[in-house]
Amino acid sequence: MPGNDTGTSDSAHSDDPDDTAVDPPVDDNSNQKTIRELLEEDSGKSVFVNRNLVEPDTIIDEERIVGRDDQLQAVVAYLKPALRDERPPNMLLYGPSGTGKSLIVNAVCGQIVELCESQDINFGVVSLNCQPITTLDRAVYKLVETVAKDVGVDAGVPATGVSTEQKYERLYDLINTYYDSVIFILDEIDLLVGREDEPAYSKLLYQLSRAGKTDTIHGTVSVAALTNDPKFMENVDGRSESSFNPEDIPFSDYDANQLREILEHRRDAFRNGALSDDVIPLVAAFAAQSHGDARKGIDLFRKAGDLADRQNDDIVTESHVRDSQDEVDKDRMLTQIEGLSTQKKISLYATAAVAVHTTHTTASVPSPVGYQVYKWITELLDADQMTRETYIKYVKELNTYGIVDAERKSRGRGQGMHMEFSFSDNPRPILDLLAEDSRLTAIADETEHLKTIAQARMQKFQSS
Numbered sequence: 001m002p003g004n005d006t007g008t009s010d011s012a013h014s015d016d017p018d019d020t021a022v023d024p025p026v027d028d029n030s031n032q033k034t035i036r037e038l039l040e041e042d043s044g045k046s047v048f049v050n051r052n053l054v055e056p057d058t059i060i061d062e063e064r065i066v067g068r069d070d071q072l073q074a075v076v077a078y079l080k081p082a083l084r085d086e087r088p089p090n091m092l093l094y095g096p097s098g099t100g101k102s103l104i105v106n107a108v109c110g111q112i113v114e115l116c117e118s119q120d121i122n123f124g125v126v127s128l129n130c131q132p133i134t135t136l137d138r139a140v141y142k143l144v145e146t147v148a149k150d151v152g153v154d155a156g157v158p159a160t161g162v163s164t165e166q167k168y169e170r171l172y173d174l175i176n177t178y179y180d181s182v183i184f185i186l187d188e189i190d191l192l193v194g195r196e197d198e199p200a201y202s203k204l205l206y207q208l209s210r211a212g213k214t215d216t217i218h219g220t221v222s223v224a225a226l227t228n229d230p231k232f233m234e235n236v237d238g239r240s241e242s243s244f245n246p247e248d249i250p251f252s253d254y255d256a257n258q259l260r261e262i263l264e265h266r267r268d269a270f271r272n273g274a275l276s277d278d279v280i281p282l283v284a285a286f287a288a289q290s291h292g293d294a295r296k297g298i299d300l301f302r303k304a305g306d307l308a309d310r311q312n313d314d315i316v317t318e319s320h321v322r323d324s325q326d327e328v329d330k331d332r333m334l335t336q337i338e339g340l341s342t343q344k345k346i347s348l349y350a351t352a353a354v355a356v357h358t359t360h361t362t363a364s365v366p367s368p369v370g371y372q373v374y375k376w377i378t379e380l381l382d383a384d385q386m387t388r389e390t391y392i393k394y395v396k397e398l399n400t401y402g403i404v405d406a407e408r409k410s411r412g413r414g415q416g417m418h419m420e421f422s423f424s425d426n427p428r429p430i431l432d433l434l435a436e437d438s439r440l441t442a443i444a445d446e447t448e449h450l451k452t453i454a455q456a457r458m459q460k461f462q463s464s
């Protein structure tokens with residue numbers, strides 16, 4: 001046949017050796033927007049004009065700090081000697097989460113750095129969050145790293161393979177070279193426990209506070225330790241206590257009015273007119289319920305705005321706040337589920353699976369059905385099998401987390417009583433989360449089987 005000139009456009013038969021490129025996909029939806037168009041479409045429509053202001057880690061101006069006058073004045077008074085090149089006392093700032101401890105100490109230190117600069121004094125602020133740090137050695141290394149980064153040099157010691165002593169030496173060396181005075185801010189100090197008998201925080205507080213007194217660090221040294229634990233000093237050994245010997249600065253919970261003020265001072269994170277009147281009072285009320293934690297309030301404020309943006313709404317309203325708070329509660333609930341024991345997880349899995357897989361009921365699970373499915377799962381996983389009472393007890397316990405409601409039900413005369421479990425929210429995410437536990441993954445492979453079992457048990461229960 002001459003050529004392939006059949007009049008068709010079948011490119012599979014093309015003779016052109018270069019014609020191997022894959023055709024671009026046929027654009028069957030010419031109205032579809034490009035990524036760029038989609039990105040540009042939303043800009044300018046946000047309820048925020050300065051979203052940064054409602055990020056919890058943003059360093060805020062002094063004018064935005066509300067209701068912490070006593071603490072502010074105390075920290076100023078204690079740190080003022082640094083401006084005269086005299087040693088400030090050590091400090092212990094304690095109080096619940098989100099009550100402004102870091103904010104206050106950092107705000108004052110920031111001003112001291114500036115004032116010192118104008119007098120040609122190099123005041124070093126060395127901050128360390130102790131929460132993720134597991135050993136003293138690591139903490140000292142992190143301090144070296146922080147100073148080195150601040151002054152723009154190499155850490156000069158490796159993270160591993162040298163002694164903690166050598167790391168201390170490098171730390172002191174860096175401080176003596178680059179700073180005239182220094183303050184260490186040790187956040188969440190109580191969590192620096194370490195792996196030895198004597199807590200790592202005791203040793204660190206001892207070493208750092210002594211370094212100034214023994215002239216190991218030539219300039220003035222002060223240590224500010226921050227903790228949520230009001231009894232922290234009871235766990236510090238006598239030697240460290242007398243060396244550290246801090247001035248106490250207590251922080252208390254914020255009430256709803258103070259939280260409202262804090263939020264009012266960040267109102268300009270939002271476009272003018274983008275907040276309905278009830279938003280700030282409602283966010284403050286929710287945050288006051290979470291132990292007066294300003295961080296939670298600021299987070300909720302931002303989340304409500306984000307939700308309004310996602311829904312393309314011009315104004316943040318009460319319902320955005322409530323929906324965002326529901327999300328927060330749900331996330332907390334899922335975190336709690338992650339921490340349950342295996343037996344409790346299996347009990348919950350069985351109950352949630354019945355709710356998800358049986359369409360006959362409104363996600364309400366009679367305990368006899370849940371228990372049958374629980375037994376089937378324990379056999380599948382080769383796990384211990386608890387009694388029906390224990391299964392019921394475990395599921396009822398989840399009531400306290402707000403995951404499951406439990407109610408006693410009668411099936412009519414002579415039929416006896418049973419517990420009936422119902423989920424406050426769609427139980428599907430609970431199943432998905434539980435399936436991530438390596439001890440439970442085998443159930444997810446048997447989903448179809450499980451569904452059949454759950455439906456059969458439910459049918460049997462309903463027809464009995």
Ligand SMILES: Nc1ncnc2c1ncn2[C@@H]1O[C@H](COP(=O)(O)OP(=O)(O)OP(=O)(O)O)[C@@H](O)[C@H]1O
Pocket residue numbers: 055056057058060064065066067068095096097098099100101102103104187188226227228262294295298
């Ligand atoms: N008085 C306040 N005025 C304005 N903002 C505040 C105030 N107190 C706290 N905040 C804000 O709340 C958030 C949490 O504050 P901060 O980190 O200082 O709390 P904390 O007491 O150190 O908490 P944690 O113990 O959890 O470390 C920050 O975003 C901070 O800016």
